Amino acid sequence: MKQSLQLRIGQSLTMTPQLQQAIRLLQLSTLELQQEIQTVLDSNMMLEIPEEESTTVTAEEKDTKTVDEVTSEGSQEQLPDELPIDTSWDEIYDTTATPISQSQVNDTVQPDPGSINSAEQTLFDHLMWQMELTNFSENDRAIATSIIDSIDDSGYLASSIDDIFEHLSNNINDLEVDEITAVLHKIQSFDPPGIAAQDLQDCLLIQLKQLPSDTPFLELAIDLIENQMTALGNQDSTKLKRQLSIDDEELTNIIELVQSLNPHPGSLIQPSSAEYITPDVYVKKTKGQWRVSINGEVASNIRINPLYQSLIKRGDKSDDAQTMKNHLQEARWFIKSLQSRNETLLLVSQQIVDYQQEFLEQGAIAMKPLVLRDIAEQVDMHESTISRVTTHKYMHTPNGIFELKHFFSSHVSTDSGGECSATAIRAFIKELVKSEDCKKPLSDNKIATILSDRGINVARRTIAKYRESINIPSSSQRKRIL
Numbered sequence: 457m458k459q460s461l462q463l464r465i466g467q468s469l470t471m472t473p474q475l476q477q478a479i480r481l482l483q484l485s486t487l488e489l490q491q492e493i494q495t496v497l498d499s500n501m502m503l504e505i506p507e508e509e510s511t512t513v514t515a516e517e518k519d520t521k522t523v524d525e526v527t528s529e530g531s532q533e534q535l536p537d538e539l540p541i542d543t544s545w546d547e548i549y550d551t552t553a554t555p556i557s558q559s560q561v562n563d564t565v566q567p568d569p570g571s572i573n574s575a576e577q578t579l580f581d582h583l584m585w586q587m588e589l590t591n592f593s594e595n596d597r598a599i600a601t602s603i604i605d606s607i608d609d610s611g612y613l614a615s616s617i618d619d620i621f622e623h624l625s626n627n628i629n630d631l632e633v634d635e636i637t638a639v640l641h642k643i644q645s646f647d648p649p650g651i652a653a654q655d656l657q658d659c660l661l662i663q664l665k666q667l668p669s670d671t672p673f674l675e676l677a678i679d680l681i682e683n684q685m686t687a688l689g690n691q692d693s694t695k696l697k698r699q700l701s702i703d704d705e706e707l708t709n710i711i712e713l714v715q716s717l718n719p720h721p722g723s724l725i726q727p728s729s730a731e732y733i734t735p736d737v738y739v740k741k742t743k744g745q746w747r748v749s750i751n752g753e754v755a756s757n758i759r760i761n762p763l764y765q766s767l768i769k770r771g772d773k774s775d776d777a778q779t780m781k782n783h784l785q786e787a788r789w790f791i792k793s794l795q796s797r798n799e800t801l802l803l804v805s806q807q808i809v810d811y812q813q814e815f816l817e818q819g820a821i822a823m824k825p826l827v828l829r830d831i832a833e834q835v836d837m838h839e840s841t842i843s844r845v846t847t848h849k850y851m852h853t854p855n856g857i858f859e860l861k862h863f864f865s866s867h868v869s870t871d872s873g874g875e876c877s878a879t880a881i882r883a884f885i886k887e888l889v890k891s892e893d894c895k896k897p898l899s900d901n902k903i904a905t906i907l908s909d910r911g912i913n914v915a916r917r918t919i920a921k922y923r924e925s926i927n928i929p930s931s932s933q934r935k936r937i938l
Contacts, residue, residue: 473789474789474792474793477789477790477793478792478793478796478797479844481793481794481797482796482797482800482801482841482844482845483844483845483847483848484848485847485848485849486734486736486848486849486850487734488848489797493758493794496790497758500783500786500787500790501761501764501780501783502760502761502764502765502780502783502784502786502787503758503759503760503761503787503790503791504758504759504760504761505757505758505759506757506759577725578725579607579609579611579722579725580604580605580607582647582725583604583607583643583646583651584601584604586646586647587600587601587604587643587646590642592639595628595631595635596635596639598624598627598628599620599624599628599635599636599639600639600642600643602620602623602624603620603636603639603640603643603652604643604652606619606620607651607652607722608722609722609723610720610721610722610723611648611650611651611652611653611659611720611721611722611723612652612653612654612655612659612722613640613652613653613654616654617633617636617637617640618633620636621633621636624636640652644662645666648718648721648722648724648725649662649663649666649718649721650662650663650717650718650721651721651722653721656719657681657682657685659717659719659721660681660714660717660719661678661681661682663717663718663721664677664678664681664713664717665678671713672709672713673706673709673710673713674713676700676702676706676710677710677713677714679700680696680700680710680714681714683699684696684699684700687699688714691935691936693707733850733857734751734850735751735850735851735852735857736750736751736801736805736849736850736851737749737750737751737801737802737805737849737850737851737852738751738851738852739805739809739816739851739852739853739854741816741854746809746810746813746816747806747809748802748805748806748809748851749802750798750801750802751852758791758794759791760784760787760788760791764780764784765784767780768780768781768784800837800841800845801845801849803835804831804835804837804842804845804846804860805849805851805860807831807834807835808826808831808851808860808863809851811824811826811830811831811863812824812826812863815855815863816853816854816855819855819883820855820879820880820882820883821880821883821884821887822880823863823865823877823879823880823883824875824877824880825865825866825868825875825876825877825878826863826864826865826877827864827866828842828843828846828864845860846859846860846861846864847860847861851863862879865877865878865879866878868881868912868913868914868918876912878922881907881912881914881922882922882925882926884907884910884912885903885919885922885923885926885928886926886928888903888906889923889928889934892934894934894935894936895935895936896935897931897934897935898931899931900916900917900919900920900923900930900931901916903919903923904916904918904919907919
């Protein structure tokens with residue numbers, strides 16, 4: 457076979473480095489974008505964040521002289537060059553403090569108490585602090601430390617007494633299980649009430665026994681928790697009244713006392729730090745129209761350093777000049793990619809708002825079904841681009857802050873030939889469950905029937921799927937007889 461050279465002409469799509477950078481910036485979240493910008497600022501000398509203009513001092517301010525403190529001998533400029541050796545400080549300077557006016561007090565910047573971050577106390581720290589105040593022996597202190605270390609965030613004892621005994625028996629000689637039990641009972645008297653309980657029944661009993669002895673229905677409540685927990689969990693009011701020999705009114709009062717207890721005592725101490733979301737875009741109604749604007753804190757105002765840019769124009773052909781030229785080109789690409797990201801985000805967000813105006817005005821019940829293809833056709837982009845734009849991007853609306861993907865949902869057909877979004881159906885389910893009778897909760901079949909009467913055809917299994925997705929228990933679990 458003879459070898460030969462052939463020339464073929466063809467077309468292929470190749471992603472340039474600029475396009476790759478633009479796509480990567482497009483899919484970054486707000487936090488990731490800020491980190492990326494900081495990384496580029498550290499590595500590229502041509503980029504900078506413009507500083508705020510400094511306040512210029514006028515000529516009148518320069519000519520103004522500060523008033524010297526008045527002394528017994530006049531101003532400081534009038535002090536003699538030489539003073540007698542026996543001259544005292546009080547003879548030269550007036551040490552009487554000048555009274556501060558009210559206006560000066562008001563103008564003084566006071567520290568914001570909320571800006572001072574105090575150390576958050578955990579449940580472990582809270583219990584250890586109480587242990588230090590308790591008169592424990594050396595062995596009991598070691599046992600108490602091990603027990604406190606075994607308490608989870610809800611306040612329950614995560615390890616059994618036998619496990620704690622097995623763990624400590626290697627370090628403490630002649631240790632007995634009764635010693636661990638005694639220390640455990642001591643810790644269960646700590647704050648908050650119900651701490652270090654082994655289960656829910658134990659937690660409720662600890663709290664009931666710490667109440668004053670003259671608390672109404674206290675003995676019946678203790679009897680209920682000790683002996684009738686199964687009937688209480690099953691909401692069997694008939695059995696409870698028969699076993700406790702009480703009527704409906706007394707049972708109601710006992711249940712109210714039990715409901716006043718805290719099943720998760722550890723939650724009272726555990727610090728909870730709120731996680732804040734910075735929205736990428738804001739939605740506001742202006743002159744009857746919903747408008748979208750980019751968050752100014754998210755849109756970075758980086759620029760090219762004008763001094764370095766002017767140095768390149770000198771025409772120097774050194775290696776340093778070539779490096780600066782490369783950095784300048786990369787800086788221009790990066791700024792252009794940021795601008796493209798903001799423009800795309802603004803365009804897609806405005807299309808979503810235009811499509812979901814009824815949601816902004818009426819709430820989740822008015823949410824329309826929407827898919828990525830609908831927005832992609834409106835803005836003349838690919839669906840993958842719309843997916844990148846809507847991932848980890850948040851919109852601030854009058855109804856709250858939502859991820860852009862929240863506005864996309866599947867649809868269900870209606871009797872009138874229209875469509876209803878899955879988000880609207882979830883909102884309908886929430887509304888129905890919220891207004892239902894707790895003694896006769898709505899079943900999935902009943903909810904499907906109610907929606908069918910409204911013209912929305914949804915199967916029972918679909919109702920169950922939507923109900924579970926919004927963490928609503930079944931009708932049997934929602935039933936409250938007591």
